Amino acid sequence: MPTYITLYNWTEKGIKDVKDAPARIRASIKSVEAAGGKVLGVYLTMGKYDLVAITEARNDETISAALLATGMQGNVRSTTLKAFTVEQFTKILKKLP
Numbered sequence: 001m002p003t004y005i006t007l008y009n010w011t012e013k014g015i016k017d018v019k020d021a022p023a024r025i026r027a028s029i030k031s032v033e034a035a036g037g038k039v040l041g042v043y044l045t046m047g048k049y050d051l052v053a054i055t056e057a058r059n060d061e062t063i064s065a066a067l068l069a070t071g072m073q074g075n076v077r078s079t080t081l082k083a084f085t086v087e088q089f090t091k092i093l094k095k096l097p
Contacts, residue, residue, distance in 0.1 A: 001056040003083040008051035014075030
């Protein structure tokens with residue numbers, strides 16, 4: 001399954017209700033799993049981003065739907081990166097001229 005790294009920042013609503021964040025995170029994990037994905041980890045971080053999640057999903061559409069559903073709640077804004085393993089990177093490089 002493809003791997004995705006999502007960087008989150010709290011919105012004003014999200015930071016105001018930050019004490020509820022663990023429950024929201026657990027609900028989001030269940031939503032991803034119900035769609036056939038797998039959350040490998042969610043981390044509170046310091047610096048430019050407030051949270052980081054590492055997720056696997058069947059395809060881009062599956063993760064996009066899960067991220068849109070999370071965003072609709074209004075607690076976070078996200079940036080998602082599609083990640084490639086070293087093996088996948090090696091295959092990509094072999095396609096170069």
